[in-house]
Amino acid sequence: MRKPKRRLAFPLAILVSVICLGATATSVSATTTLPDPNGDGTIDVSDAVLVARYLDGQIATSTQSVNYDINENGIISQFDVDLILLYIAGIWNGG
Numbered sequence: 001m002r003k004p005k006r007r008l009a010f011p012l013a014i015l016v017s018v019i020c021l022g023a024t025a026t027s028v029s030a031t032t033t034l035p036d037p038n039g040d041g042t043i044d045v046s047d048a049v050l051v052a053r054y055l056d057g058q059i060a061t062s063t064q065s066v067n068y069d070i071n072e073n074g075i076i077s078q079f080d081v082d083l084i085l086l087y088i089a090g091i092w093n094g095g
């Protein structure tokens with residue numbers, strides 16, 4: 001069995017916290033300037049999963065991966081996944 005990677009621990013902890021707290025906002029309209037990783041018009045857990053899978057090497061780079069850089073610092077990292085989850089949880093406003 002494959003051991004979970006450490007870099008997924010923090011976002012998973014946030015996700016579990018959001019679920020345990022009964023957060024009702026599981027998706028947020030992408031009317032903000034926040035990049036939308038999967039391009040479906042909302043920012044939700046599926047976006048975080050997509051970027052996490054990209055970082056884990058489970059999916060290849062695509063033209064859409066430019067949207068994976070949530071804080072637009074030129075680097076796609078675990079921090080981008082964390083920002084998505086913080087945004088969904090209402091802890092970060094995308095600014």
Ligand SMILES: [Ca+2]
Nearest residue numbers: 038040042047
């Ligand atoms: Ca999305």
Ligand SMILES: [Ca+2]
Nearest residue numbers: 069071073075
């Ligand atoms: Ca980034």
